[in-house]
Amino acid sequence: MSDPEETRTVTGWRTASRLYRQSPGIGWLLALLAIPLLLGLLGWGLLDKSAQDTEVSLPSTAPSVTVPPASAPEVTVPAVASALSILRNGNDITLTGDLPDEAAKNGLLDSLRGVFGPDVNLIDQLNIKAGVDAPDLSGLGAVFKAAVDIPDFNWKLDGDTITLTGTAPTEEVKAAVEAAATSAWPNVKIDNQIRVGAPGAPGAATPAPASPAPAPAGECANLQADITAALNAPINFQTDGFTLTPGSQQMLKQVAQKITACPEVRIKVDGYTDSSGNDAINVPLSGNRAKAVADYLVSQGVGTDLVTSQGHGSANPIASNDTAEGKAKNRRVEITVS
Template structure:
C-alpha cells in the first residue's frame, strides 16, 4: 500500500495551488513603466499645487488688462532736526547728527561752499540714532542764497523749510530750484520773502517751526534759557512781530527720563520762561499763553538718545 505521501492530489487542491502560484507570481513581479511614471509624476503634482497657491500673491502685484495695480507709496522720511541760520558772515549750525564723522562732513561742506573765511558757529548735538540728510545739494543752495543775509535752511522729518529776505523774486526762485534739485524727496516750504514786499503771514507756523527745529537750549535741569536759546527765540520774535494780531501758545515738553512729578513742573516752567522772553522782546502779553505737557507728547522714540533729545523741546503754536 502506498504511503500517504504518495497520494495523488485532488482536483480542488490542484486548483487552489495553481491560484496561489499565480497570485504569488503577481505580487513578486517587478514594477513596470506605469509605476515608475507614477513615482516621477507625484512630486511634480505636489510642486504644481504649491505654485498654484503662491501664484495669486505674485499675480496680485502685476496689473492685468482692465485692472489697476495698487500704488505703493515710499516710506515717509523722519530726519532729525538740522538748521543752518545765517547772520551776515556768521552761520550757526544747530540740530542733531548721528556721529562726529557726519558732523565733520557738514562742516567741510560748509567751508567748501562759503570759503575758509566763513565763521561757523557749531551748536550741533551728536546723538546715536539721529538721521541726517545728504549734504550733496548744500553747496548749490548756499551759493544761490549768497545775497540773503538772514538765510535760514531747516530740515526736520520729511520737510525742508527756507526762510530769509531775498533781494528779488529771481533770487528766491533760484534758492528754491537748488533746494528741489538737492532734496527732491523732501517736502519744500519756501518762506523766503522779497525785500520791499509786504510780509506774508500765511505760513507763519512753518517759519516758527523752522526756527525751533533745533530744540531751544536751557541750562541743564533748569528753566533758565542759555544765550543760544535766547538767540534762537529772537528770530521767532522777528517773524511774529511782522504779523500782528496773532496769538501764541507755548508748550513745554520733556523726554520720559525721570518721573511725572519732575517732568511736568519742569515743562511748565520752561514754557513760561519762553513766553516771558517773547513778551520781554515786545510781543503783547495778552497774546501769549503757556502750558506744560511733560513727557506725554513725544515726537520721536524715547528709546534712543536722539529721540530723547528731540522730545526735550518747546513748541510755539500760532493761532
C-alpha cells in the first residue's frame, strides 16, 4: 500500500498540471492566422520585386528616333536699291544719293580726289541709309579718268542701270568711258548717252559746228560789246519758272534794237542753272529760260531764223556753287553773237 504522503504528492502534481494546461485564447488564434498571411505578403513582395527587376533589365525593342530641334525659318530681307548721282561741272563735283555707311562714302570721295587732285571742289550731298544696296565703287576712279576731258560728265546709278551723260570731244573718249564702266560693273546695264562735239540729241554724235561767220563791219563789229553793255544786270525770271520779269524785258528790248540793226548776224542764247537739283530738272529749266529770251527777242523784231537757244543745266559754272552768291552767278542766260 502506498505511502499516503506520496499519493497526495502525485495527486497534487496532477492537479497543478491541469491548472496550467488551459485552452488557447483568441490572441493565439489571431497569431496563428497572421503568420501565414505575413509569409504570403513577404513572398508576394519578393515576386513583385523580381518582376520589376526583370522588366527594367529587358532591352528595349522600340526604334530610337532623334527629333531635330525646331529652329526659326531663315528670312532674307531684300536690300533697297541705291540711287546715286555724280555730276561734274568743271572743278566742281556734286554727289547726291544714298550710301550704306560712312566707309563707302569716304572711299568714294577719296577716289575722286585721287583723279582730280586735292583742289577739286566736292559738294557732298550724300545720305547714309543702312541697308542700301550700293555697287562696288572701286572702279569709279577709272571711269572718271577716262572722262577727264568731259567737263560736264555725269555718272548716275538708278536701280540696275548706270547712265553716262555729258559732251565728249571725240568718239574715242565716249567709247573709252563706256568701256571703263562696263569693265567696272559687268553685271549692270550701261546706258551711254554721252554726246560728241557740240551738244545735240542725247546719245547721238553731233557734227562739228560750222565756222563762225566773219564779224560784221562798221557798227555791227561791236555788236557783242553793245549787247553786253545793254545787259547791265542778270536776266531774271519768276521764281522757279521761265517767265521774264518786267525789268529783264526792258533790257532785252534794247538788245533787240541793236540786233535788228545788224540783220546779217546770228544770235545764240544759252541758259544755265546752279548745281541744286539734278539734270532731269536743271536741263529742261535752263532750256525753257533760254527759249523764253529767244522768243522775246523775236517778238521785238529779230528774225526767227537768226536766233537759236539751248539749255545746259548746271554745266560750265562761272563761280563756286558752295555759296549763295556763287549759285546766283551760275543761274544765268548768255547772249552771244555768232
